[in-house]
Amino acid sequence: MDVNITSEFRHLARVRSLIEERADSVGFDRAAASEFILALDEALTNIIKHAYHSQPGHPIEIHLSMQSDEAYAEITDYGDAFDPDPVVSAAQHYKELPKHRGGLGIPLMERLLDAVEFDIRPGVRNVIRLRKRRKVA
Numbered sequence: 029m030d031v032n033i034t035s036e037f038r039h040l041a042r043v044r045s046l047i048e049e050r051a052d053s054v055g056f057d058r059a060a061a062s063e064f065i066l067a068l069d070e071a072l073t074n075i076i077k078h079a080y081h082s083q084p085g086h087p088i089e090i091h092l093s094m095q096s097d098e099a100y101a102e103i104t105d106y107g108d109a110f111d112p113d114p115v116v117s118a119a120q121h122y123k124e125l126p127k128h129r130g131g132l133g134i135p136l137m138e139r140l141l142d143a144v145e146f147d148i149r150p151g152v153r154n155v156i157r158l159r160k161r162r163k164v165a
């Protein structure tokens with residue numbers, strides 16, 4: 029399923045409920061789905077805030093694949109590039125989330141998901157891939 033939005037926060041509620049509906053219809057675990065949705069919401073918030081500097085009207089493309097055992101999203105934007113490597117490696121070393129304000133989004137995404145992958149081509153497009161497998165009981 030593909031969902032295209034523009035860079036305004038008011039679209040995020042619709043994206044969240046779309047994913048919730050898909051998760052329910054394919055039988056993806058509800059608790060895992062809400063963690064996936066939280067991470068995806070944070071990825072979209074980062075794109076609007078940092079890649080598009082909170083300017084409206086810029087494209088964000090979301091490709092979503094929900095199966096009973098796995099949720100996967102690929103998010104593409106055409107805003108500012110950044111180097112995720114230092115942020116990601118710092119996040120992986122946190123034993124707990126840092127207490128200072130800001131800088132919580134990527135560590136949170138890493139904690140909630142099985143895989144977070146940034147594929148940045150400066151001046152071309154930025155892709156973020158999010159994957160969460162269902163917890164096996």
Ligand SMILES: Nc1ncnc2c1ncn2[C@@H]1O[C@H](COP(=O)(O)OP(=O)(O)OP(=O)(O)O)[C@@H](O)[C@H]1O
Nearest residue numbers: 074075078079108109110115130131132133134135
């Ligand atoms: N999609 C993105 N495009 C461009 N820069 C990004 C993107 N995501 C993150 N960044 C950069 O990485 C930094 C860390 O992101 P992170 O989400 O961890 O923290 P934050 O957004 O600054 O604060 P918080 O998420 O806690 O409100 C950001 O401050 C920003 O500079």
Ligand SMILES: [Mg+2]
Nearest residue numbers: 074132133134
């Ligand atoms: Mg953030």
